[in-house]
Amino acid sequence: MRRIHLIIAARPNLIKMAPVYHAVSRLDGFEVRLIHTGQHYDTPLSAQIIRELNLPQPDHNFAIGSGTHAQQTAGVMLAYEKLLREERPDLCVVPGDVNSTLACALTAAKQQVPVAHLEAGLRSRDMTMPEEINRILTDRISSILWTPSEDADTNLLNEGVDREKIFRVGNCMIDSLVTMLPTIRTLEPWKQVQCDRKGYSVVTLHRPGNVDSPDRLKAIVHTLITMARRTPLVMPLHPRTQARLEACSLLETLRSTEAIRVIEPLGYLEFIALVEGSQAIITDSGGIQEETSYLNIPCLTLRPNTERPITCTLGTNRLVDLDSLETAHAQAVGSRAVPRKPIPLWDGKAGMRIAKTLTDTFFHHEPTGYAS
Template identity: 40%
Template sequence: MKIFLIAGARPNFMKIAPIARALDSHNPLTYKIVHTGQHYDQNMSDIFFQELGIRQPDYHLGAGGGTHAQQTARIMTGFEDICTNERPDMVIVVGDVNSTLACSVVAKKMQIKVAHVEAGLRSFDLSMPEEINRMVTDAISDLFFVTEEQGMVNLIKEGKPESALHFVGHVMIDNLFYQLKKLEEMDPETLPYNDFKQAHSDYGVVTLHRPSNVDNRDVFEGIMGTLAKVSESLPLIFPIHPRTRKNMEVFGIEPADNVHLVEPLSYMAFLNLWKDAEVALTDSGGLQEETTALGIPCLTIRENTERPITITEGTNELVGTSREAILNAFGRIIAREWKQGQRPKFWDGRASERIVEILKGERVKI
């Protein structure tokens, strides 16, 4: 059985890496890694793949940027060529990026089975491009690997056959535990901004990149003003996304003195910071889950989340962009009145092993 593992950007490699490592120990299942090149990332060096414990991609499509349609079209045509030449038995896509959608559609039209890892997540907000990618991918997938129980509920409501649904846990958490072990073996002094960590016994981390937060001047100024207020009590370190930095310059927004802007960080460098933070303030999806796995308070600067278990069981809370809501929640964290949370079911570092066991069963059918 020949499998293609699809990744379009650095976070996707965090998700396919545990699957690749699990597949390496199962000879009947061969795989190739396809990097669509959806995002160029200078941090994706040889060391990056060594840290993940996987080989370099077998294919690089070099899709690059552009509009959603332009990017998706380039991925589709490039991926169709290699599928024509290789004829894999199954294509495994992860998450909700344009590469996920593009490669799923190509594979399905070529009668190649599609497996979606992180299936069933829903924000029910069609203004989010990721939500459209999730819905379309799940509409045509053959196998669904689900991270949390609400994903199972969503897929059953959408009419997916229960025999195709597999609640396996979260490969991103598999990778988190793997990288934590790697981090223990490293000298933290070699990591960027470890000096910031050493200089501050308590601090918070910030990530902010969603268009709804950083493309609107009033919203962005409001968030930065709230972060300035937070930083009066707790220094913040903010690895800034290129989109966010550009808009900060366009809008003439200056960060407060205690909001420390730094360049985008590698996974290990950022993990070294956030794993010991007092709080994460974010609008990303993955950090909501990773902070829940390690029991770190997380304030999600969004009106909705496709990862509800981080709220119902974990340490995350939706605060929107409201200054009052953010500061109220932050006050409870500082006062040590925050919920303890718990690690969700199957977030135990073995999701990829469960996936591979299911794939071995599928091999018999193909």
């Protein structure tokens, strides 16, 4: 029996890991265990997403919570090292680029447990982003690199990674989206905020570069208020963003603007339904750039770079700065949607491809530890 640890730490990790869990769980001879580090600690919302994605409760939850990058990383490493002593897996699967991803990858690698990186090879070229550091280091110590797109393959090959470790499998977030889309399309969350379908835009911001600086955050708020004169804005408020807005005495300013609907964070299904019913989305999130590209919804990413450039070249994503945001938004909501060609392998079958790499390639021979 092969034991597989699937590491989850943040809500998007659940969405990425669900297709892997379901595909590998159907294989004979595999025991799949969900390990939640608790890096994101909104228990009710995480529990809701787990139910929506038909996942079991995690087998372990480290409940690490918030803290500095060093505190989170060290806390996860200590907790996971203890677990590895108690139940050694044959493979540790880590997703994306959060602190828990690197922490578990490092801990597993030092215990000679092979590591598989889901969403490998993505690069923003911005080393000021902690996520970029996490991605690069995790890729370097992984035995299996599951990539979502051709540009990710190219990044890894240019960094000298052995081609035999790279498997382009597609995008697991799209797997979850495809699976849940029939249910999503029965929901009408815009009615709860007194908006018409295709009569509003969605705003979701949480990156430190946008919300940690009081001056930057104030400028964003003022720009959003101006934009709301043209189109109502619905803003599910990330806990980090809410804390920063409160600290800067800006939250009431937003809430008192009639055309801006500030709401609590939504579950996965309701949030995607809200996005699909919108004219456009303004974000700094990574996964939303992918989901909107699949849904053909204009996405304005308030960042100078993206680790998902394929969403700009083949999808509906556009990088914008604060000075151009209002104009770009007016163009996005004022133009007719242009059907996009599907992004290769973003077809709802990435989880099955991942399972196939395990049965046909990696576990076809006895693993001997992580590859340097």
